[in-house]
Amino acid sequence: MRGIKTIGMGVLLIAAAAHADDAAQALPHLKLDPSRVAVAGLSSGAYMATQVQIAYPELFPKAALIAGGPYGCAEGKLQTALSTCMKGEPAPDVAALVAITRQRAQDHQVGPLQDLAHGHVYLLHGTHDNVVAPVVAEAAAQFYEALRKEPGLSGLQVEDDGRRAFAHNLPVAATGDDCSKSVSPYLGHCGFDAAGAVFTQLFGDAPHAATQAHGQLQRFDQNALKPDGADALLAATGYLYVPPDCAAGKRCGLLVAFHGCKQNADAVGQAFVKDAGFNRWADVYDVVVLYPQTRASFAPLNPQACWDWWGYSGSNYDTRQGVQPRWVVNAVKSLGLPIRH
Template sequence: MKHFDRLLRLRLLSLLVLILAVMPPAEAARLPGFGADISKTSVSGLSSGAFMTSQIYVAFSDIMVGAGIVAGGPYLCAKSWAGNSLLTNATTACMNPLTPSVGPNTPHLVALTRDLASSGAIDPIENLADDHLYIFSGKSDTTVTTAVVDQTAAYYEALGVPASSIRYDTSVNAGHAIITDENDDTDCSKTKEPYVNDCGFEQSNIILNQIYGSLNPPADTLSSEIMAFDQSEFIDAANTSMSDTAYAYVPAVCKTHRSCPVHVVLHGCEQGAAVIDPSNKYYAQTGYNQMAEANDIIMLYPQVQPSNAAPVNPKGCWDFWGYSSPQSADPDYFTQNAPQLRAIRSMIDRLAEPVTTISSTDTE
């Protein structure tokens, strides 16, 4: 009889596993409004997320107070040299140019930025003058080299950000990665998936302190769960390569009692949840949420995923060369009307709406 009971339990367990395997995944919830104070929005990212950071930051500077750029070139970098295609510029001048002279064409990019601001395609560049920036290049990074990142700092200074408001760190022997203080992460000097390296400090903490000033140290525990939400409702173009689901971390106090600022966090190539889940490495294990908890900041984690068809984006990078407008000879990937930027701005605006969903567990 005991043998029969055991066999029955095993068969029932196998049936349950089979049912769960064929069940469709639960739909992600609608992103609620939380009455966020988006006049204090900021953004940071690694690699393609760093290029996208500059695009969001410059395009929507009216609501921005600062940015963190880890291994990324200046805004509009893929437009550096007119004789090259956007993709060629993106993968050479903006990553690992043979010499600094064929790297980002900063004077040209500054002039283009001023023209875009004059036309109203992006917010006025005067907004940048009182912001604070963190810029980082690892000594062992051969993916986006220091010669490129040097021009990111030069670009922002040329547009009026005081050198005293820019923290530019080239002192760490880091590979191409976001930096943590976790022993289980990749060794500091390597460039290796998932591009999260242990160099003995939490880069997210430094980024947020540089942008917002002296913040509280990170919290030991979180008051809320990380929220998966339906990103697809914000996507109104066919070739964004953006995932159906994105993520947010909203401290309990920001759900009910306080109008909190928003920090947008942008993963790099091959780092979206569609690639590195179930580890949730970027949006759950890079220190941002602990800082959010301790300082009443909402964290928004938009997501992009690999695409081998239209658009061609096999590594799941953010668009800084125009793949999201594949039919256009002059694609718009950098103004307020660009497909990915428009979607992310809509998410930020949703967070600013009045509180729309409060569960009983949120108020405990």
């Protein structure tokens, strides 16, 4: 009987140690190259990526938007988000959104648009998407094309990749029967490696092919990064992927990857942070990947754990004063990204 108790206690101690090793830690301070920093996102994550880019273009001149619409689309109204910005009924008024963005830049609510002069935006969306209509995603491309016509912004690169046949998901390299569906965990087995396309677009041609990820995926404490103590309405724990060379001290790039609605870790486990394909390409390009995580709530109303792209966190949600964009800045600063004041 004593032997059984001893074995049982040993199992418990091992389990406790494993749990402790997996506990959320503070973000590590790494050597990051500010010229190789980007944001990417799917669905609400795409809206978040464009919000962060426009709010802080000096930090995030590169962005990949997958199945998302133009900056400022919802105008702080949930009904507009559900109709114009998802169904395209009516279609987003791109000219009006550009004018709002221009005015916000003049009022210092968002960053100087001139910092996008050498930026790069990759827009990927599927022809079978019935969640965020293709007309909405095309409006996002039109928004950036319109920005290119602003004085001094002709160097902004815009790549619109909207003719691929997939539904509302992030395509992955493997093939399967869910490419034309929008089902959890929203990684469509389409035979197209969207993560690889994102890295190629934002960081240049790959030095060699990606095989499998060899770095470390670690949990970190998101609550430690609250801007001025304000609740950013995020989960307690986020994820960070660090390629081996970056962990060894090499100067590396950074990609902030925003999941979509119902794609947070509480909903799909580690499917997005492990299986989206970003990690193996991160090894090839020496790019650290930050995976922030939202949380579902009913007060404020966000039961699907979306990023805030319609105003549930406050009226300034898509500006430099927004609590979630400020949280992102705190996170990348904590990682070691030089912040220009």
